Amino acid sequence: xxxxxxxxxxxxxxxxxxxxxxxxxxxxxxxxxxxxxxxxxxxxxxxxxxxxxxxxxxxxxxxxxxxxxxxxxxxxxxxxxxxxxxxxxxxxxxxxxxxxxxxxxxxxxxxxxxxxxxxxxxxxxxxxxxxxxxxxxxxxxxxxxxxxxxxxxxxxxxxxxxxxxxxxxxxxxxxxxxxxxxxxxxxxxxxxxxxxxxxxxxxxxxxxxxxxxxxxxxxxxxxxxxxxxxxxxxxxxxxxxxxxxxxxxxxxxxxxxxxxxxxxxxxxxx
Numbered sequence: 319x320x321x322x323x324x325x326x327x328x329x330x331x332x333x334x335x336x337x338x339x340x341x342x343x344x345x346x347x348x349x350x351x352x353x354x355x356x357x358x359x360x361x362x363x364x365x366x367x368x369x370x371x372x373x374x375x376x377x378x379x380x381x382x383x384x385x386x387x388x389x390x391x392x393x394x395x396x397x398x399x400x401x402x403x404x405x406x407x408x409x410x411x412x413x414x415x416x417x418x419x420x421x422x423x424x425x426x427x428x429x430x431x432x433x434x435x436x437x438x439x440x441x442x443x444x445x446x447x448x449x450x451x452x453x454x455x456x457x458x459x460x461x462x463x464x465x466x467x468x469x470x471x472x473x474x475x476x477x478x479x480x481x482x483x484x485x486x487x488x489x490x491x492x493x494x495x496x497x498x499x500x501x502x503x504x505x506x507x508x509x510x511x512x513x514x515x516x517x518x519x520x521x522x523x524x525x526x527x528x529x530x531x532x533x534x535x536x537x538x539x540x541x542x543x544x545x546x547x548x549x550x551x552x553x554x555x556x557x558x559x560x561x562x563x564x565x566x567x568x569x570x571x572x573x574x575x576x577x578x579x580x581x582x583x584x585x586x587x588x
Contacts, residue, residue, distance in 0.1 A: 360384020486561020
């Protein structure tokens with residue numbers, strides 16, 4: 319059968335987290351770089367579809383193509399390692415330490431950022447004919463996204479920061495569900511179908527994904543968005559990363575681990 323029972327795929331989650339801790343720095347960075355680049359291309363693709371069709375749902379339906387490709391190729395997103403690697407620490411796998419986990423997260427963060435920034439520069443060149451003219455319609459839309467989701471949050475003060483954080487939590491609840499869903503099946507079609515559903519939900523609902531934002535906001539700055547780099551970091555990237563961490567480990571990693579690995583004692587018959 320191509321479907322794995324929860325006890326089986328949760329064990330695979332822990333195994334995957336352990337493997338990522340011991341992966342070489344070179345391989346960790348390359349895989350993170352490619353993941354950031356592919357997801358950035360998918361984000362550009364989805365925004366282009368939305369602008370050209372006027373239908374955000376169509377962009378959301380097609381955006382998961384990038385997520386599916388990068389995971390089938392064995393690349394890593396920060397949102398995924400936020401969920402998987404802590405389980406290897408909690409399960410007390412030999413040699414897996416908090417320091418090793420933080421090392422993995424740091425390398426993946428910078429790898430994702432480098433990949434997303436590379437695509438941001440390339441797409442900005444396309445949208446402006448090498449920065450020789452004003453951005454086209456898609457470029458203008460990306461600039462407005464960056465502005466609305468930085469200074470737009472800042473205009474609401476603490477309430478805006480709370481909203482941003484909760485959107486980050488909900489995002490990685492869905493994204494990490496997609497990461498785990500890929501482990502439920504041993505067939506390519508099964509993995510793709512399982513990944514597609516939660517990723518479509520997060521994108522259409524406008525939740526905040528730290529790696530997608532690594533593309534949208536630097537790109538928005540290049541394309542004339544009225545916000546600063548520090549607006550982006552303070553009013554988007556940093557709170558989003560924290561929200562993604564909380565959402566992935568709390569609502570996906572720990573819940574699955576606690577009920578399928580460290581189960582409570584069964585009730586005795588009356």
